[in-house]
Amino acid sequence: MADQWQEAYDFAVQVARAAGAVIRKAGEEEIKVQTKSSTVDLVTKTDERVEKIIIGSLKEQFGEGTHCFIGEESVSKEEPCILTDKPTWIIDPVDGTTNFVHGFPFVAVSIAFAVNKELEFGVVYSCMEDKMYKARKGQGAFCDDEPIQVSDVKDIHKSIIISEHGTDRSPEKVQKIFSTMKKILCIPVHGLRGSGTAATNMCLVACGAVEAFFEIGIHCWDIAAGAVIVREAGGLLLDVDGGPFDLMSRRMVSGNNRVIANRIIKEIEIFDSVRDDAPIAKK
Numbered sequence: 001m002a003d004q005w006q007e008a009y010d011f012a013v014q015v016a017r018a019a020g021a022v023i024r025k026a027g028e029e030e031i032k033v034q035t036k037s038s039t040v041d042l043v044t045k046t047d048e049r050v051e052k053i054i055i056g057s058l059k060e061q062f063g064e065g066t067h068c069f070i071g072e073e074s075v076s077k078e079e080p081c082i083l084t085d086k087p088t089w090i091i092d093p094v095d096g097t098t099n100f101v102h103g104f105p106f107v108a109v110s111i112a113f114a115v116n117k118e119l120e121f122g123v124v125y126s127c128m129e130d131k132m133y134k135a136r137k138g139q140g141a142f143c144d145d146e147p148i149q150v151s152d153v154k155d156i157h158k159s160i161i162i163s164e165h166g167t168d169r170s171p172e173k174v175q176k177i178f179s180t181m182k183k184i185l186c187i188p189v190h191g192l193r194g195s196g197t198a199a200t201n202m203c204l205v206a207c208g209a210v211e212a213f214f215e216i217g218i219h220c221w222d223i224a225a226g227a228v229i230v231r232e233a234g235g236l237l238l239d240v241d242g243g244p245f246d247l248m249s250r251r252m253v254s255g256n257n258r259v260i261a262n263r264i265i266k267e268i269e270i271f272d273s274v275r276d277d278a279p280i281a282k283k
């Protein structure tokens with residue numbers, strides 16, 4: 001089995017790199033934009049095309065029917081978003097679609113693989129920067145084949161924290177997001193940042209550029225690959241209430257260590273998000 005997953009891991013890296021090349025090329029042409037859950041939740045033909053390319057290549061390589069797929073664009077067309085014990089690929093073809101549309105240079109292809117509901121490996125290709133992040137359970141995390149590690153900062157006053165605003169602009173949620181950010185800024189921390197892609201944000205935690213990233217409202221495909229990369233780089237993942245991380249819960253804190261993560265958690269104003277694996281009628 002171990003060798004089988006190694007082959008899948010290596011193949012995921014190849015597929016992510018090829019997908020990134022398609023995105024880069026598409027960014028040079030006219031981009032037609034549509035919307036999904038809200039007027040600021042953007043999608044393009046490239047998101048759909050790249051997801052088809054990724055899933056098509058994986059099916060061709062590993063055989064139709066043996067593996068399951070959770071892809072952002074397939075789920076938006078009401079394909080199931082349920083993690084079972086079967087080998088399952090969790091894919092965000094274009095993480096940072098808003099960045100892609102605007103030419104803001106952080107866009108990632110995110111591919112994760114889980115077996116028995118446990119994440120085995122994750123690959124994040126930051127395609128505009130041409131940086132390949134990857135990690136396999138128990139084997140460390142890498143950027144362009146160089147080992148990466150989270151920062152060793154324990155003093156929150158010496159930290160940079162990342163968060164995002166998400167795509168739900170209901171005033172109550174925005175109020176909570178900004179109130180949390182204000183409290184964290186006023187701890188004070190050195191800075192608050194956001195790249196516009198959750199996958200890249202997690203890689204920034206993994207390589208020690210920032211101490212933590214938290215968000216409520218993200219989806220499993222935004223963070224599954226990054227979760228493996230953060231853990232393998234020595235970091236940790238928690239729920240925003242300090243409990244165990246739950247991939248389907250749409251909320252997460254990823255940090256370099258528990259001291260930093262706990263300090264952030266103290267300030268987070270939690271709001272509800274419908275779980276990724278909720279029955280479609282509830283979404």
Ligand SMILES: O=P(O)(O)O[C@H]1[C@H](O)[C@@H](O)[C@H](O)[C@@H](O)[C@@H]1O
Binds near residue numbers: 097
């Ligand atoms: O929709 P994409 O660009 O795949 O993912 C983005 C989320 O929609 C957004 O809520 C989040 O803030 C951003 O970090 C994420 O990557």
Ligand SMILES: [Mg+2]
Binds near residue numbers: 094096198221222
């Ligand atoms: Mg995404």
